[in-house]
Amino acid sequence: MVFNLQFFQVLSIIISMLAFCTAFWLYRWVEVQPSSNQRIAEISKLIRNGANTFLTKEYRTLSRFCLVAAAVILIFLPAPIWKGNIAANIIMAVSYLFGTVFSAIAGKIGISIATIANVKAAEASTKGIKQSFMSGFRGGAVMGMAVVSSSLLGVTLVLLLTNNTTALLGFSFGASSMALFAKAGGGIFTKTADISADLVGKVELGIPEDDPRNPAVIADNVGDNVGDVAGMGADLFDSNVASMAAALVMAVSLDGACKAAGQTANNAAMVFCYAAVGLLASMVGVMTARMKEGGDPTLALNTNTYVTTGLYGVLTAAATWAFGFSWRIWGASVIGLLVGVIIGLASDYFTDDKRPPVRAVAKACESGPAFTILSGISYGLMSTLPSMVGIGVSALAAYKLCYPMGGGSVEYAMFGISMAAVGMLSIVGMIISNDAYGPIVDNARGLVEMGDLGDKALEITDSLDSAGNTVKAVTKGFAIGAAGLTVIALLGAFMSEVNAAIDELNAVSAGAIMDKIAGFDVINPNVFFGLLIGAAIPALFSAMLMLGVDRNAQRMVSEIHRQFKEIPGLKEGKKGAVPEYDKCIEIATDGAIKELVPAGLMTIIATLLVGVVGGVQSIGGFITGNIVSGLLFALFMSNSGGLWDNTKKYIEAGNHGGKNSPAHKAGVVGDTVGDPFKDTAGPSINTQITVVSLVASLTATIFLTFNLFG
Template sequence: MDNLTIFLIVSIVVSVLAFAFAGWLYSWILRQPSDNKRVAEVGGYIKKGANTFLKKEYTVLIKFCGCAALLILIFLPSPIWSGGSILENLRMALAYIFGTVLSAIAGKIGIMVATIANVKTAEAAQKSGLKASFLAAFRGGSVMGMAVVGSSLLGVALVFWALNDATALLGFSFGASSLALFAKAGGGIFTKTADISADLVGKVELGIPEDDPRNPAVIADNVGDNVGDVAGMGADLFDSNVASMAAALVMAIALGAKTGVDYSAMVFCYAALGLLSSIIGVLSARMGKKGDPTMALNMSTYITTGIYAALTAIATAVFKFDWRIWGAAAVGLFVGVIIGITSDYFTNDNKKPVRYVAKASESGPAFTILSGISYGFLSVLPAMIGIAISALVAYNLCSSIVPGDPTAGMFGISMSAVGMLSIVGMIISNDAYGPIADNARGLVEMGDLGDEALEITDSLDSAGNTVKAVTKGFAISAAGLTIISLLGAFMSEVNEAAGKVVLTGFDIINPTVFFGMLIGAAVPAIFSAMLMLGVDRNAQRMVAEIHRQFREIVGLKEGKKGVIPEYDKCIDIATDGALKELVPAGLISIVVTLAVGFIGGVEAVGGFLAGNIVSGLLLALFMSNSGGLWDNAKKYIEAGGNGGKGSDAHKSAVVGDTVGDPFKDTAGPSINTQITVVSLVASLMASLFLSFSIF
């Protein structure tokens, strides 16, 4: 039995183990006590709202994905009338559908678990204290982490084993990416519509608490945490993990054709060991009765990183893999941790930037915005340097495998992306912990579970915000490396379609390449603007609805007993607006990619991808970090700093947070999915761009 077959089997076994572990975690969460009727009632509202939105969103996306699958069947990898085998087109379409289905399941699993774990976390805070409450939230997030990474590894292994076709793998990845793009964009518009509206009317205008049940938008806000930060982020990281493996396997096959060595086995070996390391890391996550939740989350990440580095080194020695490729993966892993640490510096309320912005808020909202934007731009440099160093070192480490051929170097970059995303199971667990803790805090307040429980969930929520900023930085940076390797996959697909070496790189002095680069650089800005304008329009409608309810429902503003807001109206506004706005924003990126390809050909597309990558990474990192900074500056003031709740500084910080909300939870994390989608479209359409273009 060869190494590839061994590690395909190992990948499937580890994936099944991850599902079994997720099932055990889920049953553990279900066994935790919860008997408060008010908490159960509010939790039911949140669960119903999240599932209603997801059902409507998936109904829209089924139509889009059905149309996309039909177009793939007709045109890819070559038009059915060109004389090629229709079986290849059918395999591509089926691989695409399989990718969308698994991505959708990842989001559904996240919603199912998070809307149970939030109730358990809230009641554990009242009955059992910080340690038990933390564990309920973390294990709830871990169910999603195990399920998402298990399904992504299983999906790639099955498609590769069944079809043994690199281009079909790109189709599978495109299915995951296209659904993730719309799920992240739609969920992001929903969650920030509700969050901004609830904050502006509740905190700024009326001075009532964040999760006051009188606020008509409060349930929609908690629903948004699930559909944006759980379902959306789950689909996003599912997509990133699949794309990194697909790019690495495409490059592995291309490199293997030149050297006679099968490098695909290394991809599956390292990916399977990454999931196994995450399982061990989740099991090791512990916190003392008076411990620090942020430290507990970070320590579990560091433990997972160390285990992965050791396991892959042992596997490299035992199976006589190339140490240069292990070095590329190790560099990606190490740089990912460093990027996480730098993101933490700019978003942690114990560090200078957040406290400076909190202090600046005493002088008014203009200074909140100005200082936050400045630190947001500063935060971009370490991550961009990290990605650049990782790509440079990985390329040079592996380029000597086939001297003078860029394929080996690009494979090194793709393995660096696999290394950075190797611990994605732990990253998703940490990320999904955040919205569960946030929901739990709201349930404690709305269920009136007491000040001690509120203090516990506040500390869990604060840790979630800090770690969420770190995981977003990690996800964006990993996507950056993945997309650079997808640029290599694009060149490989072009050369294979041409039957000779057409592309070895892209000369930016070439006007065709420069044409594509300028347009590619503009797309992330246009995409971000469309998403944030969607939030803006939707939030204005919701603010008007909140004002109407406070004006027309007698006794609501005063909190008269028995008077309940019309929560469903706000949920409907957020849902309808998100579904209306998500499709145009997602389509624009795909349409522009196709236009550039058919106008300028493969060289223009190469420039387009390069411009899209650089501009997209910069904007995504800036918006993610500045949004996290504003959020934690607000929370630092609410905890008693710089005047505390109700002060002028607090009102300024809330304004900053409302600007930062669509930055960090709508546009920022959606950009990396947008870049992945256009890169995959370019690779899949390579033969058509080569055959049909104006210039």
């Protein structure tokens, strides 16, 4: 048969290349859009330089970390170098570095295009909403295409070259460790700047958002790029790689078993086929995206998502029929996609200003900030239920659907769950495009304000910005749901790795034979011990990040105060009185880099410590507790943050007293609390749970032979 694994790997490479070309074409399209305003050019140069400075410093710090990690991997993984073979360790270390480099490149591309597209969208807004929307969206689409094609290309190349799924986990770990720090660092930067700018600008002095007198205003715009574009890109690159890696680990193992039994096997082929088809669907979605003059940008963005979703369902069905794949697995993948949509809609319900939650919180603002916080936290907590049920039901359904394959097989069932995750992430190209659109038009709005392009342009970019915020809730729901299913699948992958390691140990053991593990039973106190600690980690992790933002913002607020005090005429807006923007950028950069390391390291060290104390059973519990509480906190924080943001905007639109009313002041407090919730801690937890699962899988062998109470 010609439609074998290699065929689909080559297909994946071809479609990745096509997506790269699409990205390039979109890049050029954005680049040739007109831009002539001198003032905007100056400001945008400041933003671009700031973003690049941050990225350079961040990558310099992280490259040190990654080299140390690579050296550790070289010595210890997949087996200590003095026990295993050196070649395997070299492959592992190189795969890891490969993962970090791919992730860094994706982030860099995103920053490059975002800092061009913001200018184009700003300038286009003077002519009309259609052109401005296209600049923003196509800028975001460059990022979307670049991230997805590089993740598919990377995964395909690693498997093709090494023919080794553990190397795939190494590649995935490289992507995750970069994402962990990029997301945390970017998140701290962006919220430091955002909060400080708002606090002094809007609250203390009453000057508008994006006012050029504010020394933190450029840092705030830089933050949108490094947090929401580069950080988010690294995050979804990581999720996408992890979901494919988890699915492939299981698919290759199933294929091996099938071949050994003399049957045809196409599970791994199917993973590549579905991933390639998902990318194709996203390409079509991106290229056909249009908006009429005077149209609704939210509708345009959502339409693209639904078109891509539908296309994916149809194309994968066609492929399943044509290539004789399993309809059960197809079903699992479609279940994943549908549940993604449901989770997105639930997030939307709790953050949309036309729905009861935002309305209730806005009303509570009239009683003062304490009620804003209490009601916002309450609705945020409530919002976790539908998504938790959705993830639980989809995992259960995918499992039950695929269990009958291979005559009642847990392996197929777990593979089904991993394919639900692949399904949910299939349209990730579209998701990233929509998501990166947000910070670009947010920046464009800032440029319009600072460049004084007039009220009409401001109104247009405002409406584009607001669409970005609304769509963000849906895309975040997708990202969290997919991470949830992926890590459930990774729990299965962890068990496979442990059992493979047991097999190897038994093969060389002269004495006692170790039993394979059948699962992680919560009645086992080692599992429960891990479970309790694993559940506490996301709480500690998000607390560390938020305190980081807090400390950093306090530093920056002092600097802003200093500038307003020491630079004559700045407060009054006298001509020639220019703030020292770069000082603020420097504080945000240095602070973020200082604060991002401890939280990330804590996560990795905690995993290793629990393994040393309680062995693989404790690690199984640890991963489980980490997933459960991680999902809970990620959903809670993202949704309540989004809710407060929209509550403030709803009040600003003239409700409950409008701008500068007491309700508005309370709303601003809610928004400030929500900022690090939704843009620093919440989305970083995703990555944190993936990192824990991967660290655990990679170090499984060590905990088997070395632990205190396992």
